[in-house]
Amino acid sequence: MNLNSLRPAAGSTKTRKRIGRGPGSGLGGTSTRGHKGAKxxxxxxxxxxxEGGQMPLQRRVPKFGFKNINRVEYKAINLSxxxxxxxxxxxxKVxxxxxxxxxxxxxxxxVxxxxxxxxxxKLEVEAHAFSKSAVAAIEAVGGNAVKL
Known part of the structure; x- marks a missing residue:
């Protein structure tokens, strides 16, 4: 076996359709695109x-609500x-x-x-934010709530 004798397995490759190369090829004329129209x-x-000229869904459905760009999303962690x-x-210290x-x-x-x-x-708890009840519970046991 040599590099020059390598061939793909039989049936593993297909020749591409050469469309628009005249009527003799069988794929001339409309070149597989059908007749007329934008396509x-x-x-x-x-x-x-x-959607083909029909009023699209995006324009049929009304606008609703808004997104606050200043919203801060926290991951909630309970005292338990x-x-x-x-x-x-x-x-x-947690x-x-x-x-x-x-x-x-x-x-x-x-957090x-x-x-x-x-x-x-008694714990020292570090987080980005605390609820009032969490701070009260931490300090009730003699702990410390540290805001980052």
Missing amino acids: SRSGYSKKIGF VIQELSAAKNLS GINELIEAGFVSSNQL KVLGNGSLTT
């Missing part, structure tokens, strides 16, 4: 959302989760890095601590 012309490209994490890993390592948040998310659940140990 038969050169340079035709349908606009996104075009923080208590479980500190108990499991025997921590006195911060963003501990939550990332435990898989509760990703590194690009902002807000909510007051659902209860703390039994």
